[in-house]
Amino acid sequence: MKMEDATAYTARCFNGEPASCSFACPFHLDIRSFLEKAGKGRWTAAYKELRNAVVFPVIVSMLCEQPCRERCQRTLIGDEAIALQELEKAVIKHVKTRKPDAYFIPPKAQSLAVVGAGPAGLSCALNLAQKKYSVTVFDQEESWGGSLREHPCFDRFDEDIALQFSAVDVTFQLNTEITKLEELNGFHAIYLATGRGGDSFGLLNSWEPDLQTTSNPRVFLGGELCGVSLMEGIAQGPKLSKTLEVFLQTGKASGTSGGYDKRDCGHYLSHDDAVPVPMVIPSSEDGYTEEEAKQEAARCFLCDCEICITSCEMLKRFRKKPHRMAVEVFTDSQAATLSSRSITRETYSCNICGYCKSICPEDVDMGALLQFSRTARMNGGIHPPALHDFWLREMDFASTEGFFASAPKGEETCEYAFFPGCQLGASNPEYVSKSYEFLYRNYNAGLILDCCGAPAYWAGDEARMDLHKEKLYKSWTDMGKPTLIFACATCESVFHRFLPEIKRISLYELLAAADEITPVSPFPAASVFDPCAAREDHGMEQSVRRLAQKAGIALRELPEKNRCCGYGGHMRIANPALYDEISRNRAEAGTQPYIAYCVNCREVFALQQKACVHILDMAFGLEAAAKVPSLQEKRDNSLKVKKDLMKNMKEEDFEAAVNDWDGLNLVIGEALQKELDRKLISASDLR
Amino acid sequence: MDAGNMNTNRGGIWKCARCAEELQTKKIVFSYLGHTFSHEVPTCPKCGKVFISKELATGRMAEVEELLEDK
Numbered sequence A: 001m002k003m004e005d006a007t008a009y010t011a012r013c014f015n016g017e018p019a020s021c022s023f024a025c026p027f028h029l030d031i032r033s034f035l036e037k038a039g040k041g042r043w044t045a046a047y048k049e050l051r052n053a054v055v056f057p058v059i060v061s062m063l064c065e066q067p068c069r070e071r072c073q074r075t076l077i078g079d080e081a082i083a084l085q086e087l088e089k090a091v092i093k094h095v096k097t098r099k100p101d102a103y104f105i106p107p108k109a110q111s112l113a114v115v116g117a118g119p120a121g122l123s124c125a126l127n128l129a130q131k132k133y134s135v136t137v138f139d140q141e142e143s144w145g146g147s148l149r150e151h152p153c154f155d156r157f158d159e160d161i162a163l164q165f166s167a168v169d170v171t172f173q174l175n176t177e178i179t180k181l182e183e184l185n186g187f188h189a190i191y192l193a194t195g196r197g198g199d200s201f202g203l204l205n206s207w208e209p210d211l212q213t214t215s216n217p218r219v220f221l222g223g224e225l226c227g228v229s230l231m232e233g234i235a236q237g238p239k240l241s242k243t244l245e246v247f248l249q250t251g252k253a254s255g256t257s258g259g260y261d262k263r264d265c266g267h268y269l270s271h272d273d274a275v276p277v278p279m280v281i282p283s284s285e286d287g288y289t290e291e292e293a294k295q296e297a298a299r300c301f302l303c304d305c306e307i308c309i310t311s312c313e314m315l316k317r318f319r320k321k322p323h324r325m326a327v328e329v330f331t332d333s334q335a336a337t338l339s340s341r342s343i344t345r346e347t348y349s350c351n352i353c354g355y356c357k358s359i360c361p362e363d364v365d366m367g368a369l370l371q372f373s374r375t376a377r378m379n380g381g382i383h384p385p386a387l388h389d390f391w392l393r394e395m396d397f398a399s400t401e402g403f404f405a406s407a408p409k410g411e412e413t414c415e416y417a418f419f420p421g422c423q424l425g426a427s428n429p430e431y432v433s434k435s436y437e438f439l440y441r442n443y444n445a446g447l448i449l450d451c452c453g454a455p456a457y458w459a460g461d462e463a464r465m466d467l468h469k470e471k472l473y474k475s476w477t478d479m480g481k482p483t484l485i486f487a488c489a490t491c492e493s494v495f496h497r498f499l500p501e502i503k504r505i506s507l508y509e510l511l512a513a514a515d516e517i518t519p520v521s522p523f524p525a526a527s528v529f530d531p532c533a534a535r536e537d538h539g540m541e542q543s544v545r546r547l548a549q550k551a552g553i554a555l556r557e558l559p560e561k562n563r564c565c566g567y568g569g570h571m572r573i574a575n576p577a578l579y580d581e582i583s584r585n586r587a588e589a590g591t592q593p594y595i596a597y598c599v600n601c602r603e604v605f606a607l608q609q610k611a612c613v614h615i616l617d618m619a620f621g622l623e624a625a626a627k628v629p630s631l632q633e634k635r636d637n638s639l640k641v642k643k644d645l646m647k648n649m650k651e652e653d654f655e656a657a658v659n660d661w662d663g664l665n666l667v668i669g670e671a672l673q674k675e676l677d678r679k680l681i682s683a684s685d686l687r
Numbered sequence B: 001m002d003a004g005n006m007n008t009n010r011g012g013i014w015k016c017a018r019c020a021e022e023l024q025t026k027k028i029v030f031s032y033l034g035h036t037f038s039h040e041v042p043t044c045p046k047c048g049k050v051f052i053s054k055e056l057a058t059g060r061m062a063e064v065e066e067l068l069e070d071k
Helices: A003-010 A020-024 A031-039 A043-054 A057-063 A068-069 A073-077 A084-094 A118-130 A145-148 A153-166 A230-250 A290-298 A307-311 A312-320 A322-334 A356-359 A366-379 A389-399 A422-427 A431-444 A454-459 A462-478 A487-496 A506-510 A536-549 A577-588 A597-607 A617-621 A631-650 A670-678 B056-070
Strands: A111-116 A132-139 A170-173 A191-192 A219-221 A404-406 A416-419 A446-449 A483-486 A505-506 A525-529 A594-596 A611-614 B024-032 B034-042
Touching: A003 A322, A020 A031, A020 A068, A020 A454, A020 A577, A031 A043, A031 A084, A031 A594, A043 A057, A043 A068, A043 A084, A043 A230, A043 A366, A057 A084, A057 A230, A068 A073, A084 A290, A111 A118, A111 A536, A118 A132, A118 A145, A118 A191, A145 A153, A153 A611, A170 A594, A191 A230, A219 A230, A230 A356, A230 A404, A307 A356, A307 A483, A312 A577, A322 A366, A356 A366, A366 A454, A366 A462, A389 A422, A389 A462, A389 A631, A404 B024, A416 A431, A422 A431, A422 A597, A422 A631, A431 A506, A431 A617, A431 A631, A446 A462, A446 A631, A454 A462, A454 A487, A483 A487, A483 A506, A483 A597, A487 A505, A505 A506, A506 A536, A577 A597, A594 A597, A594 A617, A597 A611, A611 A617, B024 B056, B034 B056
Parallel strands: A111 A132, A111 A191, A132 A170, A191 A219, A416 A446, A416 A483, A483 A505, A525 A594, A594 A611
Antiparallel strands: A404 A446, B024 B034
16 A cells, blocks of 8 residues: 555545635734634734744734635624734734744854845845844845835834844845845845835846746845735745745755645635624724633634534544544554554444545545555455454355345346345345335346345455455346345445446335335324435435325434444444444434334334334334344344245245254343344354 | 362353363463463363353453454
8 A cells, every 4th residue: 555545535635724714814824723822812822823924913913904804714604704903913912022032043154135124125034034044134225114114103113123133133234225236246145125116137027926036046036026015025035035045055946835826725614503703893992902802813713624523423533633544544554463553443433434525525535545444454464353254244144045036936037126135134024025025016026135245345355345246246147137126225335336237226216106005104203314325315315205205204304314323334343332322323313203214224223212113114014123133033034034035936945054053942031132132142153 | 169160150060061071270372363362261171162251251352352453
């Protein structure tokens, strides 16, 4: 596995990226972090964040046009944007000391000449001087400030500049006009920031905005001279100082854009549940008091997408961000033994239900990442066999002893065949027998009793899945390639993934369209619990609702659709506590009884004591079994289904294989039986 | 408890159903995922079948299993 193989799954995730406001900010100030600190009254930390990004906090807090406010996500719910400028002023006012930090770094030999003591020139000079390069600033005027000198508040700007330069050594040569670049031959690099309409010594045409280079490799241009705004000119300082440092050290200018190529990141979150909060108005002309500033800063949503983490119990429990998870999938793959791998539990705790992908604004699928990890582990022979052993044995049973495939009675081929899946008949043999009677009568359907392969897929066992796929394909072709009729959304989705050439239709669509079906309802009102695997299958979803409505049920939709009941991904052994939490949460998601159309969902809810029927209970007027059969009963049910249908369709008698130990009479009490089922131990395992 | 014989928790003695021999505690080596650990468990002296109590299976064995599966 290469690192990129894993990180590709989360490449589009923007968790941890700067918020939309920061993209718009000319300084790319981390506004989220600044406001979080200000909201807690941590004035020193907030001031440092501001100072490090904007260079001259007083100037910026008074003159910035705040493009951030247009991108503030408070505005999406009709609120005013955060009053950033007022908050910057408040932080400057309330911070105890604004004394700049002095850095104890050895002085560097290289020197820089800055022509123009305006905001752009000063910003660059200050940043390079902090890195201990020898910096000399030239200006033809008698004092610094450039275009700011005309401003009515210049005395405050002047004070800010003096303060920021108080901790560095910079030589100012004022009243000095540079008329020829040759005058600066002694310097290793030159930055021309001579202001709007200033002298570029003929280099403006060759200016390259990204690295601020010119045709003269030693000379860089910036600020209002190049037509950028005052704020952008100041913002160039920190970035250019990095480029210049590389140039001074290596003789070649290079740098990075820092990932801010665009001003609009395009990543906006849904703030549906957010409560509007009006902007705090300062009580005096002097600006916010400490309390007011904290209150206003606390209006910030601290926008960062964590929707998958907050919505999924598994991601929440392990508290890992998607990017980190991807890196760990890779690093884990490099560990030679299972016990030295660090995210085994996470990998096998996922329901692979796709809910994270369905709510992610960028369609990032954490389940697919962990499925990839499971497959890689299985292929590498480093996987915990105990976690999937039970279901793989179930799969073996369903595809050997439980297997039966036949065209309808007296025929070799058919146009339709019913694929009930391994759990439907195991849960209640009548689900299969009644459905088959209906399908035989109306569609002359054949039958395939087999496992769909989900256990192999969820275990990451590609080799076993490939073999099983061939077996399924053969059953299907032997029967004349019929359209398969599914009762289980998981089976259908596995066929969709692995055998897409097979035509599929849901049993519920056929039942909903049949006049002879008159569903009965045990409840006056209920909610349909859509299984996770039916997320893409709107036909199945709709037909179940039609059947329920036909029974006269008042349906109320659940707040979240297609959430996994806990069964998905076969994570129950890997993480029983999480499984319990998930199934409890799903049972409590709706106050009304549920109508399920996946037997696994129905059983999970029955065990949670949640009133729930299977749609087939309603369609065929079956008495909904409140009890979930034991594992042994399920096996016996599966074999009964096979025996009955074999007799019915082929007039053949099926006798289940008999083991020496089958005769052993076990007395199992109710409490022990419950515990055995919970631990997935069947009576024949015991024998 | 006698030196070699295993008492059941109801005061009786565990016997091997097949051989009718009384079980005796013996150090047994278990292996999982290429690692091994040993534990004293009741064993039939004749056929060598071991008896693993619920306490051992859901206690120490599960613990070691998890340790080996997780970092």
